[in-house]
Amino acid sequence: MKSLIKILAIAVILVSVSCKKDTAPNYQFMPNMYESVGYETYGEAAFPNGIEAQVPAEGSIPRGFVPFDIENSTAGYDLAKATLKSPLAPAIPLTADISEEERNANEYRVDYEKAGPLYTIYCAICHGVKGDGKGKLVQREKILGIPSYADAGRAINEGSIYHTIYYGKNAMGSYANQLNEEERWQVVAYVLKLKADLEK
Amino acid sequence: MKKSYQNLEVNLTNNMRKVIHRKLSTNFLRLSLVVLLAFTSALSAQEGDPAKGKSLFNANCAACHKLDKKMTGPALRNVEARLAEEEGLDRDWLYAWIRNSAGVIKSGDAYANKIYNEYGGAAMTAFPQLSDEDISNILAYTAAEPPAPPASVPGTEVASQSNASGGISNELILGALAILFILLAAGLYLVNKTLRRFATAQGLDLPESSGRTPLWKTFVQNQFLMIVVSIFFLLASAYFIYGYLSQIGVDQGYQPVQPIHYSHKIHAGDNGIDCKYCHSSARVSKHSGIPSLNVCMNCHKSIYEVAPETATEEYSKEFYDGEIKKLYEAVGWDDAEQKYTGETKPVKWVRIHNLPDFAYFNHSQHVTVAGVECQTCHGPVEEMEVMYQHAPLTMGWCINCHRETKVDVKGNAYYEKIHEELSKKYGVDELTAAQMGGLECGKCHY
Numbered sequence: 053m054k055s056l057i058k059i060l061a062i063a064v065i066l067v068s069v070s071c072k073k074d075t076a077p078n079y080q081f082m083p084n085m086y087e088s089v090g091y092e093t094y095g096e097a098a099f100p101n102g103i104e105a106q107v108p109a110e111g112s113i114p115r116g117f118v119p120f121d122i123e124n125s126t127a128g129y130d131l132a133k134a135t136l137k138s139p140l141a142p143a144i145p146l147t148a149d150i151s152e153e154e155r156n157a158n159e160y161r162v163d164y165e166k167a168g169p170l171y172t173i174y175c176a177i178c179h180g181v182k183g184d185g186k187g188k189l190v191q192r193e194k195i196l197g198i199p200s201y202a203d204a205g206r207a208i209n210e211g212s213i214y215h216t217i218y219y220g221k222n223a224m225g226s227y228a229n230q231l232n233e234e235e236r237w238q239v240v241a242y243v244l245k246l247k248a249d250l251e252k
Numbered sequence: 253m254k255k256s257y258q259n260l261e262v263n264l265t266n267n268m269r270k271v272i273h274r275k276l277s278t279n280f281l282r283l284s285l286v287v288l289l290a291f292t293s294a295l296s297a298q299e300g301d302p303a304k305g306k307s308l309f310n311a312n313c314a315a316c317h318k319l320d321k322k323m324t325g326p327a328l329r330n331v332e333a334r335l336a337e338e339e340g341l342d343r344d345w346l347y348a349w350i351r352n353s354a355g356v357i358k359s360g361d362a363y364a365n366k367i368y369n370e371y372g373g374a375a376m377t378a379f380p381q382l383s384d385e386d387i388s389n390i391l392a393y394t395a396a397e398p399p400a401p402p403a404s405v406p407g408t409e410v411a412s413q414s415n416a417s418g419g420i421s422n423e424l425i426l427g428a429l430a431i432l433f434i435l436l437a438a439g440l441y442l443v444n445k446t447l448r449r450f451a452t453a454q455g456l457d458l459p460e461s462s463g464r465t466p467l468w469k470t471f472v473q474n475q476f477l478m479i480v481v482s483i484f485f486l487l488a489s490a491y492f493i494y495g496y497l498s499q500i501g502v503d504q505g506y507q508p509v510q511p512i513h514y515s516h517k518i519h520a521g522d523n524g525i526d527c528k529y530c531h532s533s534a535r536v537s538k539h540s541g542i543p544s545l546n547v548c549m550n551c552h553k554s555i556y557e558v559a560p561e562t563a564t565e566e567y568s569k570e571f572y573d574g575e576i577k578k579l580y581e582a583v584g585w586d587d588a589e590q591k592y593t594g595e596t597k598p599v600k601w602v603r604i605h606n607l608p609d610f611a612y613f614n615h616s617q618h619v620t621v622a623g624v625e626c627q628t629c630h631g632p633v634e635e636m637e638v639m640y641q642h643a644p645l646t647m648g649w650c651i652n653c654h655r656e657t658k659v660d661v662k663g664n665a666y667y668e669k670i671h672e673e674l675s676k677k678y679g680v681d682e683l684t685a686a687q688m689g690g691l692e693c694g695k696c697h698y
Contacts, residue, residue: 074505074640077606081501086608093539094603103598126375173526185311188524195554197315205378222316222324222374225550230532 118233124219129212136211138162140237160234167242170235174227175243183246195223201243202250213240300385305393308386312379319394322590323554324374326367328394339363343391350387352378501608507640508602512582513575514639518562521634527626534615534626542601545583552579556587567637604641605630611647612696622685623660628653654690658682 080086091097097104113119122128122136143162172181178198180186185198199206208216217236220226231239309317316324335341341363349356349364353376356364368375382390471477519525528534530548533541556576563569580587584596607613618624627633631642643649661671661683671683678687689695 074503074507075509077506077508078503079500080608085610086501088609094542094601101598173528174532177523177525177529189551192523193310194523194559195551196310197313197317199312199315199377203377204381220550223554225546225553227550229544230529230547232536 120218122215128219129215129221132215133209133212136214138210138214138237138240140234140241143241162241163238164242164245166235167238170231170239171242171246174230175239178224183243183250197223200250201247208243208247210240210244213243300388300390300392302389302393302396304386305389305391305396308382308390309393312382313390316374316376320398321556322588324590325371325376329398331394332391333395343387346391347384347387349376350382351380354378502644502646503604503606503641504644505640506604507638508604510602510639511599512578513567513571515567515572516633516636516639518558522562527633528619531626534619536616536620538614538616540615545579545596545599548579549583549585552576553585556580564637604639605645607645610697612698622657624657650696651686651691654685657685659685659688 091104093104095104096102099106122132139160141161143164175183176187178185178187178189178195179201180190180198183201185200185203187198189195190198201208206212214236215221216224217227217231217239219228227236313328317326317328319329320327332343332346335346345356345361345363353364353368357368357375519530520527530543531540532543532547533539558569558572558576560569562572579585582597582599584593585591586593618629619626629643629645633639633642659682661667664671674683674687675681680687684690
C-alpha cells in the first residue's frame with residue numbers, strides 16, 4: 053500500500069513537470085532595472101489608441117526626405133515611365149583606370165555589390181535570381197504569373213521600375229518601407245542590369 | 253464538346269505513350285498533334301490544349317487573374333462562354349483585348365470601357381507575343397472542368413483518416429491501460445484485505461513487526477553517517493539554489509502563444525524567404541523590426557489559403573487558413589472584394605527576445621557591419637513552427653562570442669592603420685571583437 057502511494061506521487065510529479073510549458077516569461081531580480089521607463093519600441097503607451105508606434109503628424113517629413121510627387125495610379129505609372137530618371141551616377145567598372153579618391157568621390161553611385169544582396173532579399177523570392185520570373189515562390193506554385201523583366205508587353209524602364217517598387221503594381225505590394233530611396237534606386241539599377249542580361 | 257475534349261486527351265496520352273515507346277522524333281510528335289487537332293476540329297472549332305494553356309496562364313495571366321476568384325482582374329473560369337452569352341462578344345474581341353487592351357478601350361468599345369472602369373482603371377498589360385494558338389490554349393484551360401475537390405482523392409482521404417484514427421486509438425489505449433492499472437491496484441488491495449480478514453477469522457497470528465530497532469533509528473544514531481549526509485545535503489542544496497538563482501531573468505526557451513500563429517518554418521524554412529525580407533530594419537537600425545502587416549500582404553494578397561500539402565498532423569489546413577483570415581481581419585482586407593476596408597486593428601504580438609533596459613544591443617551593428625547570421629543568436633528559426641528564444645541572452649553568452657569571433661577587417665581602408673596597431677599590440681593576425689574593445693563595460697552598459 054505504501055509503495056503504491058509512492059509510485060502515484062512520482063507519477064504525479066513527472067506528469068506535472070512534463071506538462072510545464074515556457075509560455076510565460078521568467079522572474080526578474082529587479083524589474084525596475086530590467087524594464088525601461090521610456091516607451092519601448094512597439095510597446096504599449098498612454099496614447100489614445102494605446103500603442104507606442106504612432107503615425108507622424110500629417111505633413112511632417114523625415115530630415116533629408118524628398119517627397120515622391122508622382123501619384124499611385126496608371127497615369128502616374130505612365131508619367132514615371134516617361135519622365136522619371138535615376139539620380140544615381142552610373143557604376144564605375146572595376147577595371148576603369150581611375151584613382152581610389154575618384155572612385156569614392158560620389159557616394160550616390162550605382163553599386164551592384166550593394167544592390168545585389170538587396171535584390172536577393174526583397175525581389176528574388178518571386179522574380180528569381182536572374183529576373184526571369186521564376187523565384188522560389190513561383191517554383192513552389194505559391195504565387196503565379198510573375199513576368200520576366202525582359203517581357204516585351206511591359207517594356208519596363210527605370211522610371212516604371214521605381215514607381216512599381218514605390219507603390220507596387222497589381223498583386224505586387226509596395227516596398228517603400230523596406231527600402232529607402234537610395235536603396236530603391238540601387239535595386240532599379242540592378243533590375244535593369246538583369247533585364248539587359250536576359251535580353252542578350 | 254466536353255466528350256470530344258476527353259477523347260482528344262485519351263488519344264493524346266495513348267499517342268504519346270506510343271511515341272515514347274517507339275522512340276520517335278519530336279517532330280513526329282508535333283505532326284501527330286497537328287493531325288489530331290485537325291481531326292477533332294471537325295467537332296469543335298479552335299479547341300486548344302488545356303495543359304499548354306495552364307502553363308501559359310500561370311506564366312502570363314495568374315499575376316492578376318484567378319480562375320474562380322476576383323483578383324486584380326476578374327475571375328476567368330469559362331470566360332469565353334460567359335462573354336459570348338452575356339455580352340455577345342466573340343473570340344476575336346478576346347484576341348484584340350489580350351493583345352492590346354488599351355487600344356480596345358480607346359476605340360470606344362462599350363464593354364471594354366465598362367470593365368476598365370469596374371476595376372478602378374487598372375490597365376491590363378498588353379500581350380502582343382501571344383499567338384492565336386496560345387490564346388486558344390489559355391481559353392481551353394479556362395473552359396476545362398474544375399478538378400474534383402481534394403476530398404475525393406482516395407489516397408489522401410485514407411491517409412488522413414488513418415492518421416486521425418491513429419491519434420484517437422492511441423489515447424484510447426492509454427486511457428484503457430490507466431483504468432486497468434487502477435482496477436488491478438484496487439483488486440490487489442481488496443484481496444489483501446479479505447485474506448487478512450480470513451486469517452484473523454481462522455485464528456491465525458499475523459506476523460507483527462519484530463522488536464528490533466528500525467533501520468532509520470540506527471541511522472540517526474550513527475553520528476558519522478549523519479555528518480556525511482548533512483554535508484552532502486548542504487552541498488546539493490547549494491548547487492540547486494545557485495542554479496535556480498542564476499536562471500532568474502533568463503528566458504531561454506520562452507515560447508509564448510502569439511495572437512496569429514505565424515510559422516517561421518513555413519515562411520523562412522520551406523519557402524526560403526530571407527529573414528531580412530520581413531525584419532528589414534535589422535539591416536539599418538537598433539531594432540530588428542516586427543514587419544507591419546502590409547509586408548505580410550505583399551504575398552498574402554495572392555496567397556489566401558495554404559496548399560493542402562502545407563498542413564501537418566498537428567496543424568490542419570483549416571487552422572492555417574483561419575490564421576490567414578486573422579491577418580485579413582487585422583489589416584482590413586476584404587478578400588471577396590479584393591480591397592482594403594480601412595478598418596484595421598493592430599496585432600498584439602508577444603515579444604520574445606528582450607534584453608534588460610541596462611544593456612544596449614544594436615542589430616545593424618551585428619547584421620550589416622559584422623555580417624553575423626541571424627541564426628547565430630536566434631537558432632534554427634527556419635525549423636521553428638512556434639518561435640522560441642534559442643540563446644540565453646546572458647552577459648556571459650555575449651562575452652563568449654565577442655572573445656571567439658574574428659573580425660573581418662578587409663576592405664576597410666579608413667581603419668587600416670588602427671587595425672594594424674591593434675594587431676601589433678596583441679601579436680595576432682586576426683583581431684577578435686574582444687580585442688577591438690568588445691569587452692569594455694561602456695560599450696553595452698551606459
